[in-house]
Amino acid sequence: MTVSCLTDYMYILLFMAGGCLVVFLPFIIAYYIRPKTTEYVKSFQAYECGVEPFKQMWDYRFGISYYLYALIFMAFDVDVLYLFPVATVFNTDVVGAVRGITELFIFIGILSLAIIYAWVKGVFKWERKTRS
Numbered sequence: 001m002t003v004s005c006l007t008d009y010m011y012i013l014l015f016m017a018g019g020c021l022v023v024f025l026p027f028i029i030a031y032y033i034r035p036k037t038t039e040y041v042k043s044f045q046a047y048e049c050g051v052e053p054f055k056q057m058w059d060y061r062f063g064i065s066y067y068l069y070a071l072i073f074m075a076f077d078v079d080v081l082y083l084f085p086v087a088t089v090f091n092t093d094v095v096g097a098v099r100g101i102t103e104l105f106i107f108i109g110i111l112s113l114a115i116i117y118a119w120v121k122g123v124f125k126w127e128r129k130t131r132s
Contacts, residue, residue: 068123072115079111 086104118124 065123065126068118072118072123076111076115079107082107 083104086100086107
């Protein structure tokens with residue numbers, strides 16, 4: 001083996017070691033800086049944003065609107081990610097660019113129809129419920 005080949009393998013080995021370091025270093029740091037003792041309350045109760053729990057969780061119900069709103073957001077967030085590659089691969093010729101833009105507008109139109117459908121079905125209405 002030549003010296004050039006060995007240096008190439010050295011670079012690959014260093015790259016793999018750096019990758020392993022990036023993966024495992026946060027776990028090692030977290031292990032050393034975490035508190036060594038735990039409190040009884042923190043071990044057996046749910047910890048939600050610093051708010052002390054006051055009842056059983058199943059006594060408090062969230063409306064389905066929160067979940068539908070989150071699902072719609074996630075669906076459109078993922079769909080918008082497909083627009084970036086499409087925008088970067090337009091051809092330099094006019095026919096390819098026109099076809100790509102047309103497909104892009106069809107895709108955005110289908111997304112718009114989904115938003116209009118959710119709006120008509122009342123997903124975006126936030127009804128206030130009074131406590132009884």
